[in-house]
Amino acid sequence: MDLETPMPSKYDRFKIETKPAPHVYQIPNKFDVSARKVRLAAMLVHEAFEYKLNKEVVLSRPCIYGVFGGRFGGFKPLKHKCVGCMRCVQEYPHIMTVKHSDSYKRLGDSFWTPEAVFTILNEASTGKIPVKGMGYKGAFGGEGFDGIWTDMSEIVRPTRDGVYGREYISTSVDVGRKPTSVDFSKIDRASSTIEIPVPIIFDKLSAGNGDVRAAVGMAAEKLGTFYVSRERTPFDFGQESLIPIGNEEGIEDLVERPPAIVEYDAEKSDLFEKLASRLPSSIVIARLPLREDSGMIACKLAHEGVHGLHLYADYHGQDYSKEPQHISASLKEVHQQLVKGGLRDQVTLIASGGITLAEHVPKAIICGADLVGIDTTVLVALQAEFRGETRDRANCQLKPRKIDPEWGAQRLVNLFGVWHDQLIEILSAMGIRDVRRLRGDIGRSMMDAELRELSFKGIAWAT
Amino acid sequence: MGNLELIVEKHSERIHHGLEVLPNLRHGLPEGLGNKRWTAELILATYEMALTGDLPKNGLEYKTGNSGGGFDVLGWKNNGSAKVESDKIDLSIELNKRDDGKKITIPLPIYGGGMSFGSISLNFMLARARAAKRLNTFMSTGEGGYPDDIVPYRDHVITQVATGMFGVREETIQYAPIVEFKYAQGAKPGLGGHLLADKVTSEVAKMRESSMFTSLYSPFPFHSVYSVEDHKKHVDWIKTVNPRALVSVKVSTPTDVDMVAIGSYHAGANIIHIDGGYGGTGAAPEIAKKNIAMPVEYAIPKVHDYLMSEGVRDEIVLIASGGIRTADDIAKAIALGADGCVVATAEAIAVGCTHCGNCERGRGCQVGITTTDPELSRFIEPEWGETRIVNLFTAWSKRLRSILAGFGLENVRDLRGRRDLLVRYK
Numbered sequence: 001m002d003l004e005t006p007m008p009s010k011y012d013r014f015k016i017e018t019k020p021a022p023h024v025y026q027i028p029n030k031f032d033v034s035a036r037k038v039r040l041a042a043m044l045v046h047e048a049f050e051y052k053l054n055k056e057v058v059l060s061r062p063c064i065y066g067v068f069g070g071r072f073g074g075f076k077p078l079k080h081k082c083v084g085c086m087r088c089v090q091e092y093p094h095i096m097t098v099k100h101s102d103s104y105k106r107l108g109d110s111f112w113t114p115e116a117v118f119t120i121l122n123e124a125s126t127g128k129i130p131v132k133g134m135g136y137k138g139a140f141g142g143e144g145f146d147g148i149w150t151d152m153s154e155i156v157r158p159t160r161d162g163v164y165g166r167e168y169i170s171t172s173v174d175v176g177r178k179p180t181s182v183d184f185s186k187i188d189r190a191s192s193t194i195e196i197p198v199p200i201i202f203d204k205l206s207a208g209n210g211d212v213r214a215a216v217g218m219a220a221e222k223l224g225t226f227y228v229s230r231e232r233t234p235f236d237f238g239q240e241s242l243i244p245i246g247n248e249e250g251i252e253d254l255v256e257r258p259p260a261i262v263e264y265d266a267e268k269s270d271l272f273e274k275l276a277s278r279l280p281s282s283i284v285i286a287r288l289p290l291r292e293d294s295g296m297i298a299c300k301l302a303h304e305g306v307h308g309l310h311l312y313a314d315y316h317g318q319d320y321s322k323e324p325q326h327i328s329a330s331l332k333e334v335h336q337q338l339v340k341g342g343l344r345d346q347v348t349l350i351a352s353g354g355i356t357l358a359e360h361v362p363k364a365i366i367c368g369a370d371l372v373g374i375d376t377t378v379l380v381a382l383q384a385e386f387r388g389e390t391r392d393r394a395n396c397q398l399k400p401r402k403i404d405p406e407w408g409a410q411r412l413v414n415l416f417g418v419w420h421d422q423l424i425e426i427l428s429a430m431g432i433r434d435v436r437r438l439r440g441d442i443g444r445s446m447m448d449a450e451l452r453e454l455s456f457k458g459i460a461w462a463t
Numbered sequence: 464m465g466n467l468e469l470i471v472e473k474h475s476e477r478i479h480h481g482l483e484v485l486p487n488l489r490h491g492l493p494e495g496l497g498n499k500r501w502t503a504e505l506i507l508a509t510y511e512m513a514l515t516g517d518l519p520k521n522g523l524e525y526k527t528g529n530s531g532g533g534f535d536v537l538g539w540k541n542n543g544s545a546k547v548e549s550d551k552i553d554l555s556i557e558l559n560k561r562d563d564g565k566k567i568t569i570p571l572p573i574y575g576g577g578m579s580f581g582s583i584s585l586n587f588m589l590a591r592a593r594a595a596k597r598l599n600t601f602m603s604t605g606e607g608g609y610p611d612d613i614v615p616y617r618d619h620v621i622t623q624v625a626t627g628m629f630g631v632r633e634e635t636i637q638y639a640p641i642v643e644f645k646y647a648q649g650a651k652p653g654l655g656g657h658l659l660a661d662k663v664t665s666e667v668a669k670m671r672e673s674s675m676f677t678s679l680y681s682p683f684p685f686h687s688v689y690s691v692e693d694h695k696k697h698v699d700w701i702k703t704v705n706p707r708a709l710v711s712v713k714v715s716t717p718t719d720v721d722m723v724a725i726g727s728y729h730a731g732a733n734i735i736h737i738d739g740g741y742g743g744t745g746a747a748p749e750i751a752k753k754n755i756a757m758p759v760e761y762a763i764p765k766v767h768d769y770l771m772s773e774g775v776r777d778e779i780v781l782i783a784s785g786g787i788r789t790a791d792d793i794a795k796a797i798a799l800g801a802d803g804c805v806v807a808t809a810e811a812i813a814v815g816c817t818h819c820g821n822c823e824r825g826r827g828c829q830v831g832i833t834t835t836d837p838e839l840s841r842f843i844e845p846e847w848g849e850t851r852i853v854n855l856f857t858a859w860s861k862r863l864r865s866i867l868a869g870f871g872l873e874n875v876r877d878l879r880g881r882r883d884l885l886v887r888y889k
Contacts, residue, residue: 031495054469057466083824084819085821086496087829090482091474092481093490097495098493099494100494130750131657131659133821133827134808134822135743136741136786137498138499139499139531140532140535141532149740149757154653425750426755428683429755446718448532451761455763456887459885460540460883460887462887
């Protein structure tokens with residue numbers, strides 16, 4: 001052995017390489033700054049006298065972000081630089097107005113708030129966790145994921161520094177059916193599960209041009225995750241990461257090139273036996289809309305031997321029950337029924353629909369999912385246009401624009417990188433080293449509705 | 464006077480004038496100001512109280528925000544007219560209920576929370592210290608060390624010992640009437656502190672014994688504390704260095720916050736300070752602010768009831784923080800079970816903060832609060848800031864007295880745990 005030549009390191013710690021991928025379509029200015037021009041001119045004249053034409057003092061601007069740093073100062077403010085600090089209004093309330101711009105307020109739909117759209121756009125663009133000063137500014141709690149807080153541990157664990165690289169926190173999950181006991185006679189058989197490094201896949205998109213599909217495929221390949229699609233992409237990349245949705249007619253095509261994972265519409269067909277026998281090396285997942293009877297159906301399918309269930313709500317996170325409820329509630333029901341039936345550890349649960357922000361990932365996992373699928377978020381990250389409501393999977397009004405697939409892939413890699421880091425923040429606050437431990441661990445969460453009743457018990461309702 | 468002086472003077476005057484005229488609504492309610500928790504009206508009402516020392520008289524909402532939950536959906540039972548004269552009402556609370564140790568009483572159930580040198584300007588820190596002295600209460604250093612300029616106010620300054628140990632020295636512990644262990648912070652529970660590189664100027668780096676313009680992270684948790692027994696060793700350490708000091712333990716609000724509280728009691732703490740999830744910060748990941756740990760409104764009754772059931776409630780002081788914005792919030796927190804409250808953001812609002820959330824940026828705050836920029840820092844003259852903070856707390860005292868008077872309570876201590884006086888709104 002040549003001691004002079006260092007051995008190449010084989011250590012490869014999972015890390016998502018983010019890099020800036022700026023917006024290619026202009027995004028709205030968040031704030032609209034304007035000045036009453038006559039008053040502004042009068043003020044300048046007044047200050048010119050007050051400061052004896054000392055140009056530097058007269059023209060010193062009431063903004064540290066450069067909004068008035070353009071050639072025409074306050075007469076033509078550089079609105080894109082405004083961060084809403086309001087100092088100009090504090091200094092010159094009779095002249096300046098700052099408000100959220102109309103184009104910002106129009107972003108999104110009844111579910112996607114302008115703030116959420118901006119968050120995704122910035123995460124995809126920068127690849128950096130949003131860090132800001134001051135405390136939380138939003139609603140107290142709310143419905144669905146907004147009504148859930150995750151737990152933290154004050155002292156009892158040493159994992160915190162994971163986010164800065166000192167200790168490893170695993171975000172890997174397994175997809176596939178797990179044996180209930182070790183069978184030594186089959187010990188040589190290849191594992192029937194696939195490990196993916198983040199608990200997130202790309203779900204089927206209702207709208208998407210070839211470029212979008214290509215970006216998704218490339219991103220999935222780079223990230224080591226998967227994407228669900230009814231059609232194969234006409235590209236060389238991403239084929240290994242594809243989860244096709246199988247149907248009766250397409251089985252022969254799948255047999256020709258067996259995918260690692262395949263889904264089928266369990267509501268429309270009973271293809272499991274056929275897919276499992278024709279694609280013995282593939283993980284077969286039943287795709288199901290979440291409804292009031294999903295728990296029962298999930299147990300039946302798990303008994304029949306499916307390897308996993310992909311449960312989906314609509315794009316606003318509402319299930320398809322007669323009285324729709326949020327995916328967080330329906331997921332808990334399915335998870336708990338599988339636990340009661342002694343089946344939970346055998347199947348993988350993928351949840352999608354309404355999982356649109358980083359915090360939804362750990363919350364969906366706490367509610368019982370092993371991993372999640374994202375959908376409309378992908379299109380938002382790729383600067384698709386909102387043309388109406390995005391709720392309906394068959395008629396989503398989020399229209400993709402023409403994009404460069406390479407750019408799109410980087411935006412999605414950035415998004416996953418940021419979500420991965422935020423997942424680690426949540427896990428480290430809890431003192432958990434492995435996201436798999438979070439699955440269905442309701443004790444790691446605090447529910448607004450429950451806490452409200454406990455803490456405000458005995459307080460009378462106002463009449 | 465040089466141009467820089469003139470520029471600072473010009474903008475200081477304009478900002479101060481703006482804070483005076485904005486609350487009179489002559490120019491309307493600024494559309495871009497505020498959010499659900501700190502509404503535009505609440506911000507302007509705070510400016511007004513900081514100016515006059517009185518409650519707003521022009522109808523500005525000064526009691527609640529618009530968050531749709533917590534304090535904002537709690538109100539008071541209709542209590543008719545005042546049953547006690549206002550000036551006979553005692554708002555003081557004790558900060559040491561144990562038999563041993565120094566007895567400290569503050570005349571209001573309020574003291575100032577930790578805001579570190581580096582995350583805020585020295586001038587704002589001085590304004591807070593001066594206000595604490597005038598009000599005979601306290602303010603906490605936060606985790607950025609103990610600048611020499613605040614030593615003259617040391618009888619009213621709490622030394623914070625946090626996980627990064629920035630600026631913790633024997634003398635700063637010996638100065639302090641109260642030493643505060645910061646185990647966690649509500650805005651970033653379980654995540655430690657974070658001061659972005661741009662704000663680590665030479666003065667800040669010197670104080671924290673670190674390198675200039677390098678981001679500073681406080682680890683989480685204390686790497687010397689993994690049990691209540693370890694925590695007791697910490698308390699013992701402080702009591703050895705400064706036997707006169709009271710010990711406060713600042714924690715966040717996890718599911719088992721009641722267990723954490725009882726653990727702190729058994730470790731010998733005088734004050735258990737719970738900082739709810741909606742608390743303030745100079746910089747924190749947005750995901751942490753909204754999603755980790757419960758709001759303080761839910762944690763207070765949980766801790767209060769548990770300490771009662773353990774029979775130790777009257778031996779430890781329960782202080783609440785994390786989203787306390789108004790006098791009504793304080794009174795509600797006390798009615799839910801706290802002894803008193805810690806506030807910080809409200810003090811910043813008093814001197815011109817707009818809750819815009821740009822504190823973490825390079826130059827930091829546009830009005831000189833959360834900045835280390837030498838020019839911007841000068842917008843807050845310590846005397847001016849002191850007056851504004853004292854005025855705010857004076858106005859709050861009036862509101863607290865009016866609430867207590869309505870219920871015929873002569874002492875704020877009698878309000879503790881009186882949930883029967885509250886009502887809920889849908």
